[in-house]
Amino acid sequence: VIALDQKIVFDWGFDIAAAMATETSSIKGYDFQGYNVYQLPSASAQIEQAKRLATFDVNDAVGNVEDKFFDASTGVVATKVVQFGTNSGIKRSITVTKDAIKGGAPLVNGIKYYFAVTSYNYNPSPTAVPNNVENPIKIFTVIPQSPDPGITYSYSPEDTIKTIHTTGTSDGSSFALVIDPTKVNGHNYEVTFNADGSWNLDDKTTSTTKLANKTNLSGDGNYDFTDGLQVKVLGPPLLGKSWSYVSASPANLSPVATAADPSYTGGRWLTGGNHGGELFFGGIFMEPNFWGGTTVTPDKYTKVEIRFRPMASFTDLNGNGSYNIGEPYTVDDPTKTQKAFMYSGFSGSSYLGFFDIPFTAWDVNDPANPRQLNVALRDRDKNHQWDLHFAASPADPLLPNGGDQRFNYTFILISTYDASGTMYGDGSGGTINLWGGPNGDQIDVQWTMWVNDRGNGGMLAEESIFTLIPNFVNTQADVFGFTANANTNSSAQAVLDVEKINVFPNPYYGVNTEELNKFQRFVTFNHLPANAKIRIFNLAGIMVKTIDKVGGSQFQRWDLQNENGLPVASGVYIAYIDMPDLGTTKILKLAVIQEEQILDRF
Incomplete structure (x- = not known):
């Protein structure tokens, strides 16, 4: 308390x-x-x-x-x-x-x-x-x-002390909530993180750890207290944070799109399909939220740009004059695309080969030095190309897999692009086993795309950049620091605080709400220093009581009795307060109106 x-x-x-x-x-x-x-x-x-x-x-x-x-x-x-x-x-x-x-x-x-x-x-x-x-x-x-004379608290209860994110790039944050201002000590603190994402509070002034291996990142009230503070650490969950789609400028539209829809002038052509992902209408997952496992640790996820090329032509397999998902196609500039490791299933034995896709994938955490990334596809229909999720209805026997292009997943890996096509498959079989790891995936997947046709220009309707941004979680590289300013205890302030000395209730009208019975009468002096001598005088200048205050709290009672232990008469009294430690004095006036009493005890 x-x-x-x-x-x-x-x-x-x-x-x-x-x-x-x-x-x-x-x-x-x-x-x-x-x-x-x-x-x-x-x-x-x-x-x-x-x-x-x-x-x-x-x-x-x-x-x-x-x-x-x-x-x-x-x-x-x-x-x-x-x-x-x-x-x-x-x-x-x-x-x-x-x-x-x-x-x-x-x-x-x-x-x-x-x-x-x-x-x-x-x-x-x-x-x-x-x-x-x-x-x-x-x-x-x-x-x-109020604080004892001379003491000034640096904070009030529930004040917030801001922290500085001294190192690291996470989206996390931290602050200290003042619970007990009397215990704030002026020390420097740091919040650091462990490999598993738990955090510690270190007192850098004393080189001690005040809190260790804490896991609460919610920002609620369920955090531990130390040194009069409740330090709260917040961190985002391992989820995708945001996405953006930007059309090329000037526009670079697919002739296939404009032939099919002359009114199309550009704009996003793909959508999420409500597949359960955390981003892009359910179509984008950070990999742990898709299969539930990856070799990528939480601190390694990157901001990714997917740079799409527009469709230049297609092979009309069913002769209907328009493009149907699953039909072979080309893009306007193959030199600005890459290849992907394609699998019909989720094990190495289902490896199909290293085939062209209509985009490139880039790690753009450092925009000045983008790094091209490997891509793997689940090519369920085995047509050796990138397709959107789609199912022809009714089935079309002239299209690959009868027009059933569902569940064609795109995996954006964290490894640097291997143009030789040997990192995840060498022609004799694949090395990816999506379900073979201890927690699911056995490869370094960071993002999974499961996307559909939006019905706006058709697949690959324009050149564009699709950007995926993760929550950057707290890692061992992140440090938050702060200083809890110390309270001050000043002799000069103590002398100034003499003005706050008072006595209550004043006037005393026959009773004090703090009294328990008629034999316990008193008034209370407050804001006194540790040592003081209080002399009580009546208006005739006669000293009726001397009270020596030695140590203890800032409060001192006068029992409204004289030196002989008898109740003082009603009247006005002068309290002369001598404070030798401070070299100063204080004079107060006090009115006492005693109630009429018939004492039954002497």
Whole structure:
């Protein structure tokens, strides 16, 4: 619990082992579901008197928990909401600035407030009675207060400290959320990454690792706390991020396209076909999302350009006067194309050969130095060319495979283009086994295309560039750094802070809301330094009380009694506060109006 200026921070994640034990608890079908934060009217209050401030629950399908109860007014068993979950996700801290007991009034420094944090578990079984269990409340008494004299906090709770991406090119990010400003230490920190994508937080000032092998990249509230900070690391999933299609300028249209459709003036001619890929209307996959495996590690994926050439002519196999997918074709400039390793299936024995395709593929991570890439095709119909996914209906016996050109996949590899055609097949058989690796693919596939005709000019209707951009995940090359500025403790500031010293309640009107009974009367001085001497005088100049404050908190009570232990009379008093460590003094006026009392104890 952190008491600050008109606010209180509750941090139940500082002991991560205890938090994890709570959040992984499962007892006889009752699994952890969330936390509740309550404010109570007193230190002895029961939970029925509490005001619920917040619920942080697991983000799942549970949400509100309803349970049965006996309604004494009707004599029947009814149902009501007993846990108010919102699928918010788990958080382990909260900042409180309002007094819920008093209708949302601001918290007042020097006043006691009472809070509790509980956890609850839930059993989804319809026969579980009750279906939820909540641990008993443990009440915390907290007094909000401004910083001690001379101390200036660098941050407020929930302030954000930005990080700098010092090395690496990932799309990831990181920041630090201030939980406890009193613990921020001025150290330099770095976020680094392991080969498996997990991350560490290193304190560079002390050469220690504060957090190790953390895997949360979601940005939610479920991150560990250290040094008063909650460092959050975010990273994109291993998915395609975006694509673009750019027509050549000036336009270079296929004569086949313009003959078939004189109104065609250019534009995208291929589409995704809704095949389940993460990009391009379901037609583009990063390879792990297609078969589920590749030899390419997450840090190696590249931005790829596919540079298409327009169709120049075709062989009209069925004599219908227009191009049908699967018919042989040529492109306008074969010198600007490449060959691909073609397989009819997914094993080396299905290797067909090294044949022309109507495009080139390039790694353009470094645009100034593009690198041409190998391409492999699944040529299911064995016509030795690149085709779109298409099925003639009805089947056309004059076309290859009866016009069934479905499932012709294009694999963009990460290896540099081998114009000799021997890297993945040497004429006697292929070396690719798409299903032979421990996780699926045995080759270095980074992108898979499964694309269809868009119905806009036809296949290869124009010269164009189709660009695929991956999410660049966090890798061992990436480092994020930041400095958590230290709090300051200045003697000069402490002298200035003398102006903040006060006494409350002032005037004292017969009672203090903090008093427990008529024998406990007091006012409180606040914002005092560690050592001070308080002398109380009446208006006649007679000293009625001396209070020596030695160490401890910034607060000091006066019990409204004189040196003889008797209640002081109503009137105006002068408090002369001497602060020898600071070499300064402070004078306050205090009005005391005592209530009429008949003492029954002496």
